[in-house]
Amino acid sequence: MDRLRFYLNDRLIEEPGLSPTLTLLRYLRDRAHLVGTKEGCAEGDCGACTVAVLEQDAKGAPVLRAINSCLLLLPMVQGKRVYTVEALKEGGKPHMVQEVLASGLGSQCGYCTPGVAMALLEACHRKDLDEPWKLDAQMCGNLCRCTGYRPIREAAARVAGVGPPDRFARALSETRPESMALAYSAGAQRYFTPASFQELWDVLDAHPEARFVVGGTDLSLEVTKRFTEPPLLVSLEALPVLRTLEPRDGGHRLGAAVWLTDLEDYARGTCPPLERMLRYFGARQIKNRATVGGNLCTASPIGDLAPVLISLGAEAVLLSRTGERRMALEDFFVDYRRTALRQGELLAAVEVPAQPVGARSLAYKVSKRRELDISAVSAGFRVVVDAAGQVLEARLAYGGMGPRPARARRVEQALVGQPWTEERLEAALPRLDEDFTPRTDHRGSAWYRAQVAKNLLRGFFQETLESPSPRLEAHHSATVQVR
Template sequence: MEPVRFWLNGALVEEHDASPTTTLLDYLRRTLRQTGTKEGCAEGDCGACTVAVLDTEGPSSARWRSVNACLVLLPMVHGRHLVTVEGLRRDGVYHPVQDALARAMGSQCGYCTPGVVMSMFEACYRDDLDEDWQVDDQMCGNLCRCTGYRPIREAAQAIAGLAPDDHFARLAASQVPPAPALSYEAHGQRFFAPRSLEALFDILDAHPDHRLVTGATDLGLDVTKRRKRFPCLVSLENLSDLRIIEARTDGLTLGAGLTLADLELVTRRLLPPLSRMLRYFGARQIKNRATLGGNLANASPIGDTAPVLLALDASVIARSRQGERVIPVDAFFEGYRKTALRPGEIIARVDFPSTPTDARVGVYKVSKRRELDISAVCAAMRVRVGDDGVITEARIAYGGMAATPSRAHRVEALLVGRPFEAVTFEAAAPAIADDFQPIDDHRGSAWYRRTVAQNLLRGFFEETRSARFRPLPEAPSSTVQVEVAS
C-alpha cells in the first residue's frame, strides 16, 4: 500500500498512517497544525473551513476550486495541490484577496475570515463571472455573524475575475498532471481511487464490502456527525469516462462524474432547466464537489436534480463489467433511498432527449432560505401544447412529496387533452392530494407541502402562458416561503 501525497502551499506532504476517513480539516489542524482553517459546523454549511484545491479533472483546463475541508477525506487530495489561507502571502506580499478584504473592512471577529478569503481566492481566478449575482453565488457558502455582508460583497466584487499573473495562475497553467491512482490502507480501512473502469471493476469484485464515493458531500456527514467507519471506500473521482459531455441533435449526454458546478455552467446553454435548478442547489464549495451521479445514487426524496430528470424524460446509463444498461429515470427510484442499480453497477452517465419545440418548462425549489437550504418541496414541469392550444403531454414531477422523487400521474391525466388555460390547471391542482401523501417534518407539514405543490402547478401556468421558458438566466424560479397556519 502506498502513502497519501499532496502539496500544501507548495510543500510536499506524505502520510502513511492516518485513517482513510480522516477529514482534510482535522488533518490540517491536528496533524499539520495549520490552524488558520477553522471548524464551524463540520457539515459544509458555514464555510469557515474553506480551502482551495487545484482541479485537474474537470472538463476545462486546471482551475482552483473552493471546497469544504470538513467534508473532504484526506485520501481525496492525493496527487493534488492544496492552498490554505496560510499560503496566500508570498515573498512578504499579501495576495490581492487579502488586501481587498482588509481595505473593505470585511473582517471583525475574524473566525469566518479565512474561509471568506479562500472563497474569494477561487473567484479571483474564475473567468466566467460575468454578472454580480454570480459573485453572490460564489460567496453564499460563507456565513458571517458580525461584520455584515456588504463589505465582504464589495471586496469579492473588486477581485472577481482579476486573474493576476502570479504563482497560483502559473501553477494552474503549468500542465499539472492528473492525480495518480491510489491504493491506501490504515487502521483496518482501505481507500481506492482507480483511474480506469477496468481497475474499478477489479476492485469492486475483490472488495464486496465497498462503498462508492465521489464528492463525499453526503458521506462526509456520516463521518463527521455519525462517526461512521467504512472498511472500504472506492472513489470514482479520477475516472474520466464519467465526465463526458456530448451534445447531439437528438439530445444531450452528461457524465455522472461531472461536478454540479461544471454542470451548472455547461447546461446554462445546453439544458437551461437543469442549470436553473442547480443555481440554488447549495453553496459553491458543495457544488465544486457534488456530482450528478452522486445526487441520483443518494436517492434522497428531496434531491433537487431528480425532478428535473423526471420532467425531461431522462435515462440513467448504468455500467458494470458485463456492459451497459439503460434505466429510465421513471424506474430508477424504487423506494426510500433505494435505486434500481444492481451490485457491481455504477451510474456512468445520464441521457436527455432533445426538448420538443412545443414544450413549456418550469423548475422550482421551495425552501425557508433562498441560499444554502434543503428543499421542502422542489418541482419540475414540462407540458407540450399543440397548435390548437390543447395539451398533448404533461410531465409533472416533485421532490419532497413522497419517499422518492415522483411524477404526479393523476394530475398529468387531468391536464392531457384539455386546453392550456388557467381553468385546466385549477381543476387539476386538487389531484395533488391523490398523487401524494407527504409527511410532517421540520421542513414543513403535510398540509404545507400539498398546498405549495398545488400553487407551483398554478404558478407554472402563469409563468409559461406567454413564454415557453422564463428568460432570466440567473433565476431557477426559486421561491422562499414560510409556513403559516392553515
C-alpha cells in the first residue's frame, strides 16, 4: 500500500508520500490544520496533545482511548479512527465534557484544556471508574499550571462512565475493525505492518536491519527529541497472537504486544504485584500505548516490569522463522540496553508460572514524583515460607541498581533455609552491598539507592506479615505501605 489510510473526525484520510516518522501531532497541526491539539513537551508528559483513538482491547472489544499524539507515528493509526478536540462539538452544541469543564471553572489560560477534554472523553466512555483513585489515574497525564486540579478532578467525577449517546458511542457500536496491514515507503524511509508471521519473516529476511515498534512510547522520543529518522521500522501491532492475555496452567501468558492498560485491568485481582507496579508505571495516555514487550526489549535498567516479572519466575518466549525458544526472563537481559534476542527473532510473550504455596510477593517503585516518573529504584520480591516459618525460596529482583535488572542472589542465599524473621532479614541485608554497586546520577546517589534497596526489603517484610500479596489501599500515596 503506497498511502496511509485512516479516519480523522469520521472523515476518511488517504495520504501518500508523508514521512513514516511524522508524528500524528505534527500532521494534525501542520497539514490538517487542527490546531486545537497542542504541543507542550513532545515526550508524553504534559497531555496537551491528547487525542482519542478507537482501538480494540485485549479481548477484541472496541474502546475509546486517550493517547499522546506526540508519540504516535502516523502509520500507527493505519485503519483506525482518530478524534481531536474539534470533534467534540456536534450539531452546534458543545459536548458534555466541554460544558462540565466550563461550568466548573476547569480552564483558565486554556492551553491544556483540549488535552484535558480528550482525557475526560475517555473517562466519559469508560465503564470501570468505580474507585476514586481511578479518576486520579485517568487524569494524571494532563498537566495544568494555572487552574489547579480540584475543578478538573470534579469534572472527571461528573462525567465518569456517563456514556452519552454521542458520535463516539455510535462509533463504538457501529465501527468494524479495519486491517492495519501496511507496506509503505516515502523517500528513503520504509514502514511495514505485516498481518501474518509469514509476512513478518519475509520482511525480516529482506530487511534484517529493521527495528521493531508497537506502541512507540520509547522509540518516538528519538524522533521528537533527537530528531532522528529511523529508515526502516516494522510494526508488530497487527499480529493478534502477540496480544494474548490469559490465564495458563495456573499462571499467566502476557503477549508482548499487550497494552499496559489491558495488563493493568487483567492484573487487578489476579496478580497483585503486577497491579501495584502498573499503578505508578505511567500516565493513562502512556499505558494506552506502551506494551509488555516494548518495556522489556528496551532493556533499560530502570524498566519497571522486569523486576516484578523476574521475581515471579517469568519466562521469556522468543519466536523466529525457525521456531520458538524459551529462557528465564532474568537471562533475557545480558547488559545495559542489550537483550538475548538474535537477528530475526522477537519477544512473543512472557509466561508467569503458577505461584508456590506459601509465596509472599510484592513490587515497589521509588521515584521523585509519585506519578508519571522514571524509577530511581524498583523492585520485585517473592519469598516462599513453609508452615514452620522457614524460607524455602527467595527471589529478590531490582531495577536501577546496575546496568541491567538483576537478582540480589547473595541476599537470597543468606535468607534461604533461615526463619523468616525481622532479625534474620536484618542480618542478610548487608549482603546487598555485595550484590550491587549502584551509580550516582540525577535521580539519586549511590548511597541513596543502596539505602532505599534495603528499606524496600524491610517494608516488604512488614507489609506481608498479615497478607501474602496485599493490594494498595484506596488512598495510597506510594507503592510502600507500612502501618
